[in-house]
Amino acid sequence: MKNFGFKAIEPRTIDYSQFDDRLLAYLVREEPSFGICLSCGGCTATCSAGNLVDFNIRRLSLHIRSGEIENLAKEIDKCMLCGKCTLVCPRNINLRQVVMLIKKGIVALKENPEIKEL
Amino acid sequence: MAAKSVIVIGGGIAGMEVSNQLSSLGYEVRLIEKNDQVGGKLLNWDRLFPTFRNAGEVLQRLQQKMDQREVIVDTNAEVTDVVKEKETFFVTVNHSVKYHADALVVATGFELFNAQRKEEYGYGIYDNVITSADLEKLFKSGGKLTNPMGKVPQRIAIVHCVGSRDSKVGNHYCSKVCCVTGVKQAIELQEQIPGVVVYCFYMDLRMYGEGFEELYRRAQEQHNIQFIRGRVSEVSETLDHSIQLKAEDTLAGRPLKMCVDLLVLMVGMEPGKGSVSVKNMLKLGTMDSGFLEPADVHLSRNVSSSKGIFMAGTAISPMSVNDTLENARSAAFEVHHYFQDID
Numbered sequence A: 001m002k003n004f005g006f007k008a009i010e011p012r013t014i015d016y017s018q019f020d021d022r023l024l025a026y027l028v029r030e031e032p033s034f035g036i037c038l039s040c041g042g043c044t045a046t047c048s049a050g051n052l053v054d055f056n057i058r059r060l061s062l063h064i065r066s067g068e069i070e071n072l073a074k075e076i077d078k079c080m081l082c083g084k085c086t087l088v089c090p091r092n093i094n095l096r097q098v099v100m101l102i103k104k105g106i107v108a109l110k111e112n113p114e115i116k117e118l
Numbered sequence B: 001m002a003a004k005s006v007i008v009i010g011g012g013i014a015g016m017e018v019s020n021q022l023s024s025l026g027y028e029v030r031l032i033e034k035n036d037q038v039g040g041k042l043l044n045w046d047r048l049f050p051t052f053r054n055a056g057e058v059l060q061r062l063q064q065k066m067d068q069r070e071v072i073v074d075t076n077a078e079v080t081d082v083v084k085e086k087e088t089f090f091v092t093v094n095h096s097v098k099y100h101a102d103a104l105v106v107a108t109g110f111e112l113f114n115a116q117r118k119e120e121y122g123y124g125i126y127d128n129v130i131t132s133a134d135l136e137k138l139f140k141s142g143g144k145l146t147n148p149m150g151k152v153p154q155r156i157a158i159v160h161c162v163g164s165r166d167s168k169v170g171n172h173y174c175s176k177v178c179c180v181t182g183v184k185q186a187i188e189l190q191e192q193i194p195g196v197v198v199y200c201f202y203m204d205l206r207m208y209g210e211g212f213e214e215l216y217r218r219a220q221e222q223h224n225i226q227f228i229r230g231r232v233s234e235v236s237e238t239l240d241h242s243i244q245l246k247a248e249d250t251l252a253g254r255p256l257k258m259c260v261d262l263l264v265l266m267v268g269m270e271p272g273k274g275s276v277s278v279k280n281m282l283k284l285g286t287m288d289s290g291f292l293e294p295a296d297v298h299l300s301r302n303v304s305s306s307k308g309i310f311m312a313g314t315a316i317s318p319m320s321v322n323d324t325l326e327n328a329r330s331a332a333f334e335v336h337h338y339f340q341d342i343d
Helices: A021-028 A032-036 A042-046 A057-065 A073-074 A083-087 A095-111 B013-024 B040-044 B055-068 B131-143 B178-192 B214-221 B273-282 B321-342
Strands: B005-009 B028-032 B072-074 B080-087 B090-095 B096-100 B101-106 B111-114 B130-132 B155-160 B197-202 B228-229 B235-236 B243-249 B254-260 B262-267 B267-271 B309-311
Touching: A021 A057, A042 A057, A042 A083, A042 B072, A042 B130, A042 B243, A042 B254, A057 A095, A073 A095, A083 A095, B005 B013, B005 B096, B013 B040, B013 B055, B013 B321, B028 B155, B040 B055, B040 B090, B080 B273, B090 B101, B090 B309, B101 B273, B101 B321, B130 B131, B130 B235, B131 B178, B131 B262, B155 B178, B155 B243, B155 B254, B178 B197, B178 B214, B178 B243, B178 B262, B228 B243, B243 B262
Parallel strands: B005 B028, B005 B101, B028 B072, B101 B309, B130 B262, B155 B197, B155 B262, B197 B228
Antiparallel strands: B080 B090, B090 B096, B111 B267, B235 B243, B243 B254
């Protein structure tokens, strides 16, 4: 077939009907408070890391909720585990615990990429 | 047969309105108020959303009706004991005077959230942090608007949801009125201080009532009020006593800091102190929020769990002035139905 130099573009839309929700299911099961975020941004406002480098814990959580977990391992390593996010959260989400679980989940997925459930 | 009698506990606007309505239905009404005058929290309020109507005018009208209808008012009076014998309530006031009534209406209202409990916002620590109630008193005094340091503020931040929707202080519920109060006060500040810039920090703006959305739009269109979607996480004082705040601009996805000359905290509503003591005396149920529990949240919101005891206004839940007055009217009808034996 003649190559005209065209290629199909990956759509930008978040596909809520099918995304990798293994990490999300794991987080909500292990730390149910993860599911009740208001997206108020208090965590990001007070974040020790986020005030210095490009790290946004609220947006990261949001991305997990829509299955976007490609760059997660690199991102989550920026967290300094100071726990201030947990102190300010109006929904009392144990975010520090969530970060620890994300780290564990990433390792588990890396070790066994085909695993059905974490 | 003598007219049935009702004792209304609490002389805020709910108590005043329910007394007026019951009185015009022909019942003998006694209103018991612990302070030296009726009017409750509205006495300290300047103007009402969304119309900027003078709060005093509403109070005056309610008072006029009370005078016309000859509602008996006891001020400096606090209910100290209630005993029910058969269908009659015996109410002791100030540990001495005893009255009897065929029904009770609890209209014990709310308390404003004590902003000092959110220590990270610096109320009571930094001079330039005030509450919505403090600002309302400033408006009411009619004096020149200066911050507590005597300076005319040029940049003001309003923080929404202080003491509401906040697990950290144990208040999960929404206080309903602070969103629109913030918008109203932002407009008033902008009208009274030439050149001032007002920022509102919000999580959601709940413009549920008649004219609220229009007021919000007017704030943006005509008053250049800046709305930033993000919850303020903490504030600190700078060397020149201005207030530096931190939040995330969640729509931009970046943390922000800002220095302001004045920080206004939109304090929410909590169950009234009177409700707490009355609920213990009358053995009334409360909801998770601590407000009094209705017999049926849809069909009998003014009826308590105890026969012959009714509830009106913000003792039940946070409410605006309008909602409180309407609620008080419906409470009067519930009492009327009770006396008429109408189910």
